[in-house]
Amino acid sequence: MKIMIELPERYPNVLFYNPRLVEVQENVLIGDRTRIGSFTLLHAGATIGDRCTIGSHCNICCCEIGHNVSIQTGCHITRGVTIGDNVFIGPGVVTLNDNLNGDELRFPTIMQGARIGGGSVILPGVTIGKGALVGAGSVVTRDVANGGVVVGNPARSRAFGFQDSPDTN
Secondary structure (H helix, E strand, O other), X not given: OHHHHXXXXXXXXXEEOOXXXXXXXXXXEEOOOOEEOOOEEEOOOOEEOOOOEEOOOOEEOOOEEOOOOEEOOOOEEOOOOEEOOXXXXXXXXXXXXXXXXXXXXXXXXXXXXXXXXXXXXXXXXXXXXXXOEEOOOOEEOOOXXXXXXXXXXXXXXOOOOOOOOOOOO
């Protein structure tokens, strides 16, 4: 019961949708006017900026999240990830930091203003550039340039428009 009562006291400027259904471990920093959904776990050492939205059923490991970031329901943000300001992360996005080959962990970076579509997977060590867009359901295996647009599995660069659509003239 101590944690249930303690969260609003520990973080008076944070809105927990239901503090009894959120776990915030020690040494977590949460900025003012941030909102946290139910059934979310914030691991020790996580840093979350001001005016963020963290949806329900999220697992936020020891990582750094900027200001005005929206992380939708059901996301896993693994240890070591850095997320810049004004980033949107759709529902069900997963970040990974382990190549499973015995090498050191490699941490993804999502730069300022990037948008990640729901259901995407960001592989270890990948950088998503400033203002980049990752289409829903993409598996991002390589860096995405600033302002780049990638879609698919594996995610590949796409120009805006519908070149692959049949001509309707």
